[in-house]
Ligand SMILES: Nc1nc2c(ncn2[C@@H]2O[C@H](COP(=O)(O)OP(=O)(O)OP(=O)(O)O)[C@@H](O)[C@H]2O)c(=O)[nH]1
């Protein structure tokens with residue numbers, strides 16, 4: 001898709017703030033600081049539409065981005081950041097639960113994981129949570145630029161095994177640095193919109 005228009009519609013914390021208009025939505029979930037915002041920026045070839053940071057926990061709201069009036073990306077705050085308080089964690093859980101259970105236009109979740117490492121306990125919990133809500137999931141294994149080519153197949157196998165990926169769920173090996181996997185990610189998006 002050639003993207004000319006991409007804009008932040010709203011940063012929402014509660015359902016009454018979710019955008020109207022009925023466009024399909026794709027949620028982006030992933031551990032804090034894994035590269036969710038960088039993924040959006042890379043797909044849209046925008047430097048800093050979604051704010052990125054080397055400090056984890058930058059994104060704290062559900063950020064709805066309108067892409068070409070075709071669909072919305074929903075940048076979800078990262079999970080598994082050790083330094084957030086219990087009450088913040090609870091607020092995060094509530095916000096996610098409200099969104100996942102009530103949002104009819106939500107078509108799929110793209111779950112961003114760090115390709116360098118085995119999926120964490122939090123990644124596994126998140127994947128299971130998304131499947132519990134019966135969402136199609138696409139795993140985006142990012143930071144692939146940090147892994148030599150010959151090691152990639154082994155890492156990919158480990159991702160699939162550790163998460164116990166369902167056969168219908170896809171994986172895309174990705175890098176925001178090199179744009180590897182960008183076309184494949186777009187093809188994955190087009191299936192759902
Ligand atoms: N080498 C490399 N670095 C990346 C890649 N993607 C993201 N990063 C770096 O990882 C850090 C975190 O990226 P963000 O995109 O802000 O991560 P996030 O998941 O949105 O973070 P939160 O909003 O805090 O949860 C930044 O320093 C990025 O430059 C990638 O594909 N390769």
Ligand SMILES: [Mg+2]
Pocket residue numbers: 036037038050051052058059075
């Ligand atoms: Mg972010």
